[in-house]
Amino acid sequence: DAKTTQPNSMESNEEEPVHLPCNHSTISGTDYIHWYRQLPSQGPEYVIHGLTSNVNNRMASLAIAEDRKSSTLILHRATLRDAAVYYCIPLSGGSRLTFGEGTQLTVNP
Amino acid sequence: GAVVSQHPSRVICKSGTSVKIECRSLDFQATTMFWYRQFPKQSLMLMATSNEGSKATYEQGVEKDKFLINHASLTLSTLTVTSAHPEDSSFYICSARDGTGAYNEQFFGPGTRLTVL
Numbered sequence: 142d143a144k145t146t147q148p149n150s151m152e153s154n155e156e157e158p159v160h161l162p163c164n165h166s167t168i169s170g171t172d173y174i175h176w177y178r179q180l181p182s183q184g185p186e187y188v189i190h191g192l193t194s195n196v197n198n199r200m201a202s203l204a205i206a207e208d209r210k211s212s213t214l215i216l217h218r219a220t221l222r223d224a225a226v227y228y229c230i231p232l233s234g235g236s237r238l239t240f241g242e243g244t245q246l247t248v249n250p
Numbered sequence: 251g252a253v254v255s256q257h258p259s260r261v262i263c264k265s266g267t268s269v270k271i272e273c274r275s276l277d278f279q280a281t282t283m284f285w286y287r288q289f290p291k292q293s294l295m296l297m298a299t300s301n302e303g304s305k306a307t308y309e310q311g312v313e314k315d316k317f318l319i320n321h322a323s324l325t326l327s328t329l330t331v332t333s334a335h336p337e338d339s340s341f342y343i344c345s346a347r348d349g350t351g352a353y354n355e356q357f358f359g360p361g362t363r364l365t366v367l
Contacts, residue, residue: 179294182341182361182363183360183361184254184256184343184345184358184359184360184361185294185343185345185358186358187355187356187357190355226293228293237282237284237296237299237356238284238296238345238356239296240286240293240294240295240296241293242293243293
């Protein structure tokens with residue numbers, strides 16, 4: 142499994158954009174970059190995934206570096222409900238998800 | 251998105267008893283299910299992977315005789331914690347993968363909080 146590095150914690154203010162970085166320098170060519178988040182006392186929730194191109198969905202955007210060694214999850218307008226631990230996980234199809242420590246995002250009102 | 255349920259959501263038991271946790275995929279067929287454990291302030295740890303109709307594959311360090319996994323159908327997997335002890339108290343989370351789609355996303359259940367007295 143590719144090793145990832147994420148900041149332990151980040152803070153944001155409500156309704157401001159948040160950029161959550163992830164380094165995955167050992168990612169393989171077939172690994173998709175997945176982002177999941179876990180709200181307190183809940184199971185993880187899928188956020189977004191991508192391979193090479195930047196991706197957008199209703200929850201977030203994913204910006205992937207050209208060399209694929211890093212990516213950034215972008216929450217365009219943080220809300221209090223976005224307070225969670227965010228996990229960046231490189232993964233090949235058919236493999237199972239293994240979680241690192243993730244980034245604890247705090248959103249201030 | 252697809253829904254995965256777990257039952258019970260919370261269980262308290264006495265030391266030495268066995269506890270069964272159910273994981274169901276409600277609107278898709280899960281060819282593969284996964285069981286995770288999470289201690290307070292820690293990340294999720296994968297315990298085992300199970301494919302329907304076959305024996306589960308356990309991660310290193312996980313006792314297969316203590317954590318019995320049954321994946322008898324494409325919509326149901328069970329985890330039985332046998333002879334539970336206080337150190338087994340944890341948040342147990344299952345996930346299921348729909349193998350029919352082009353992208354094999356994992357969907358997670360809401361978790362089961364086990365407290366062993």
